[in-house]
Amino acid sequence: MGEYRNRTTGEIKTQGAWRADFPNTSLPRTWTAATLDALNLDPVLAAPKPSLGAYQVAVRNGAVQDGSNWVEAWQVQDMFTSDADGTKAEKEAAYQAELDAEKAASYRSRRDDLLAETDWTALSDVTMSAAMTTYRQALRDLPTHANWPNLGDDDWPTKP
Numbered sequence: 001m002g003e004y005r006n007r008t009t010g011e012i013k014t015q016g017a018w019r020a021d022f023p024n025t026s027l028p029r030t031w032t033a034a035t036l037d038a039l040n041l042d043p044v045l046a047a048p049k050p051s052l053g054a055y056q057v058a059v060r061n062g063a064v065q066d067g068s069n070w071v072e073a074w075q076v077q078d079m080f081t082s083d084a085d086g087t088k089a090e091k092e093a094a095y096q097a098e099l100d101a102e103k104a105a106s107y108r109s110r111r112d113d114l115l116a117e118t119d120w121t122a123l124s125d126v127t128m129s130a131a132m133t134t135y136r137q138a139l140r141d142l143p144t145h146a147n148w149p150n151l152g153d154d155d156w157p158t159k160p
Helices: 015-021 033-039 088-117 130-140
Strands: 003-006 012-014 041-045 056-066 069-078
Touching: 003 015, 012 015, 033 041, 088 130
Parallel strands: 041 069
Antiparallel strands: 003 012, 003 041, 056 069
């Protein structure tokens, strides 16, 4: 369900909210140009969000006219600001530490799955190859890798 802008006041609401403003009016399910003219509304079209830098968010900021159409307006804002709870840099560091912890947990789970796939090679009645021993040790050593937890595809050991 899209949004619509009142031509007089500039107020933007969803179709459902505008319907609620006209409780005694029977409105069609699909709004045509004639319906919009009668209600004094213009549709607000979707617009792509702007590109974001690190620790930024895109926030809706009303609508802007793009030629003859109204489109969503976006504003880029920093995720964090300095205040009594800490500096911007401290908050960014804490947020990044949280992201890194989530990524590390995900990578540990992936690593554990890869180890589990090769557990059968460690059974007492199977002779484990040197390549498999090296592979399994490399998987166990991943948390001590210099790039941990920001591993690239090349940082993961290759299964023999």
